[in-house]
Amino acid sequence: MSTIYVSGHRNPDTDAIAAAVGFAELKSALDLEHDYLPVRLGELNPQTRWVIERAGAEEPEFLAHIRPRAIDLVASEFPVVSEDDPINGAGLAIDDTDYDLVPVLGNGGVLAGVVTLRSLALHYARDLEVAAGTVCMELMEEPEVIVPAEIAADEALDALKHSHQGTAVVVDENDRPVGLLTRSELLSPGVRRLAILVDHAEKGQSIPGIEQAEIVEILDHHHIGSIETRLPVRATFDPVGSTATLVVERFRDQGIAPSRPTATLLMSAVLSDTVILNSPTTTDRDAAVLDYLGEMLGLDPKQFGREMFEASSDVSGISARDLVSRDAKPYTSGNGTPFLVAQIEVVGDSVLQRKDELLQAMDEERTAQGADLFALMVTDILEKGTELLVSGDVARAARAFGLQHSNGNSLTLPGVMSRKKQVAPVLLDAL
Numbered sequence: 202m203s204t205i206y207v208s209g210h211r212n213p214d215t216d217a218i219a220a221a222v223g224f225a226e227l228k229s230a231l232d233l234e235h236d237y238l239p240v241r242l243g244e245l246n247p248q249t250r251w252v253i254e255r256a257g258a259e260e261p262e263f264l265a266h267i268r269p270r271a272i273d274l275v276a277s278e279f280p281v282v283s284e285d286d287p288i289n290g291a292g293l294a295i296d297d298t299d300y301d302l303v304p305v306l307g308n309g310g311v312l313a314g315v316v317t318l319r320s321l322a323l324h325y326a327r328d329l330e331v332a333a334g335t336v337c338m339e340l341m342e343e344p345e346v347i348v349p350a351e352i353a354a355d356e357a358l359d360a361l362k363h364s365h366q367g368t369a370v371v372v373d374e375n376d377r378p379v380g381l382l383t384r385s386e387l388l389s390p391g392v393r394r395l396a397i398l399v400d401h402a403e404k405g406q407s408i409p410g411i412e413q414a415e416i417v418e419i420l421d422h423h424h425i426g427s428i429e430t431r432l433p434v435r436a437t438f439d440p441v442g443s444t445a446t447l448v449v450e451r452f453r454d455q456g457i458a459p460s461r462p463t464a465t466l467l468m469s470a471v472l473s474d475t476v477i478l479n480s481p482t483t484t485d486r487d488a489a490v491l492d493y494l495g496e497m498l499g500l501d502p503k504q505f506g507r508e509m510f511e512a513s514s515d516v517s518g519i520s521a522r523d524l525v526s527r528d529a530k531p532y533t534s535g536n537g538t539p540f541l542v543a544q545i546e547v548v549g550d551s552v553l554q555r556k557d558e559l560l561q562a563m564d565e566e567r568t569a570q571g572a573d574l575f576a577l578m579v580t581d582i583l584e585k586g587t588e589l590l591v592s593g594d595v596a597r598a599a600r601a602f603g604l605q606h607s608n609g610n611s612l613t614l615p616g617v618m619s620r621k622k623q624v625a626p627v628l629l630d631a632l
């Protein structure tokens with residue numbers, strides 16, 4: 202049964218993770234022909250970590266790349282011998298294959314070494330009679346190319362190019378051989394791995410190697426991205442507050458209820474992306490989904506959301522440098538001015554008490570990135586407003602937002618919650 206990876210974007214947020222887990226669960230229920238595996242492309246942020254624990258959900262597996270792997274190219278059957286097998290067994294095992302060696306298994310099926318065609322030939326050439334009484338262990342040598350099953354096929358090919366032996370031994374995480382690969386097998390076009398993309402459609406935000414995979418579906422609530430597909434696929438770009446909203450609507454359309462952990466994840470994602478139904482991207486459909494999930498879980502979604510944001514907005518242990526750089530998005534204004542906008546969602550003013558430290562880190566990051574201006578949104582999700590810290594020409598930024606005064610190096614912007622809708626467009630026009 203082939204696997205379809207269901208993946209959100211890099212630097213995953215709660216929506217990227219929840220949508221992947223939820224959509225994989227729904228697809229698994231509807232399609233028994235494939236294995237739907239939710240994956241993550243990076244470390245979970247503190248909020249998602251809190252949510253996963255609270256939901257009793259499983260953290261999705263990390264997916265490093267989606268290029269064809271060594272394991273995707275190996276034949277289901279391949280020759281092996283044991284250390285005590287007579288040496289002619291090794292010769293017979295490779296006979297009729299394209300391999301120039303045979304793996305020798307030690308205790309527990311672990312790779313002990315290889316017997317190569319070359320050493321066999323030399324051995325027999327020297328003394329046929331002695332040869333007959335030899336066991337594999339005596340002729341065994343080190344394999345030159347051992348590759349992990351999950352390694353990308355092109356990396357395995359690179360390793361083989363620099364080897365005298367013409368066959369790579371593919372091993373699992375316990376060092377057991379799972380197949381053999383020659384150059385010609387590695388050069389074959391191979392099987393494309395399958396992916397469903399959720400919460401993004403930009404190649405740069407997607408799984409490394411996505412251009413070598415087969416995208417089978419896209420489910421997103423952002424603008425139509427840069428991703429290209431080889432075949433026509435079902436692609437949804439529906440402007441609601443979160444991708445989780447779209448996933449829950451699909452569960453309901455099918456008359457299927459998500460499992461309790463998944464429902465909790467999905468509820469958290471709607472609350473996270475819409476900032477408890479406060480962001481300007483929020484729609485009635487997001488509210489309806491929260492009502493449905495709240496009732497199903499016996500939880501008050503808004504109360505749960507406040508708890509989630511309070512728990513995950515504690516950034517006292519994070520350095521100013523990490524705080525300003527981890528979420529900084531680069532933009533270029535209509536006039537060609539490069540600038541950065543980052544956002545920290547907070548509850549209370551503990552972050553603003555670190556204003557001087559943050560501004561210094563922003564100056565450094567701005568210089569490092571070659572940007573003219575760096576704006577950091579410190580958004581209080583309960584107060585529903587943003588204090589915008591500015592590194593660069595703060596008077597110009599103030600004018601952009603129609604303010605006469607700045608507050609030192611920061612602007613007070615009541616009601617401003619969204620980088621995408623309320624801050625980036627203003628700076629894109631004004632700088």
Ligand SMILES: [Mn+2]
Pocket residue numbers: 216217400422442443444474
């Ligand atoms: Mn989202």
